Amino acid sequence: MSEPVSPAAHRLRHQLPLLVWLVLVWNLLWGTWSWANLISGAAVALGVTLLLPLPPVVGGSRVRPLPTLRFVGHFVADLVRSGALVAWQTVRPSGIDRSAIITVQLRTDSDLLLTILAESLTLVPGSMVIDLDRERRTISLHVLHVRDEADLERQRAAVLAEENRVVRAFGSPEEVAALDAAGGRTA
Numbered sequence: 001m002s003e004p005v006s007p008a009a010h011r012l013r014h015q016l017p018l019l020v021w022l023v024l025v026w027n028l029l030w031g032t033w034s035w036a037n038l039i040s041g042a043a044v045a046l047g048v049t050l051l052l053p054l055p056p057v058v059g060g061s062r063v064r065p066l067p068t069l070r071f072v073g074h075f076v077a078d079l080v081r082s083g084a085l086v087a088w089q090t091v092r093p094s095g096i097d098r099s100a101i102i103t104v105q106l107r108t109d110s111d112l113l114l115t116i117l118a119e120s121l122t123l124v125p126g127s128m129v130i131d132l133d134r135e136r137r138t139i140s141l142h143v144l145h146v147r148d149e150a151d152l153e154r155q156r157a158a159v160l161a162e163e164n165r166v167v168r169a170f171g172s173p174e175e176v177a178a179l180d181a182a183g184g185r186t187a
Helices: 007-029 035-051 065-089 109-122 149-170 173-181
Strands: 098-106 127-131 139-145
Touching: 007 035, 065 109, 065 149, 098 149, 109 127, 109 139, 109 149, 139 149, 149 173
Parallel strands: none
Antiparallel strands: 098 139, 127 139
């Protein structure tokens, strides 16, 4: 029979990755690795996490290796393809012809998944999230180089496909089941 884990030990286990990250960032900001920077970084990280604690992430999110690889692969491909397209549009004589603002009805309302989705969409050149309404489950984006209505529908479908990959990679089993129930079987 295992002994119960104390709340402090449980909190430390969840805060440890954040502490390590903060110490790493502290050392990178100073630009040199030394014992003084390491110790002061640990002190600053502890101070920040104790004085400004983050709320716990609610939900049973988990990382699934194969869907995560699929998500990362699509994301990198989107970065390369969109980066090349935006670069071409900026140097060609006619420039960027038309852009549009689209709104897409999403199927998830998880704060964590919506954040990952919004970040992945914004990081890809040629698109920028301008509004995210969690209660209505809608996301609005500004997109470059729109030719016609069919192109707008392709953009919306791409957002839903990205949402699908995010939920399958990082969502809880309940969120994946809800996506399947909402018709999210696209790749």
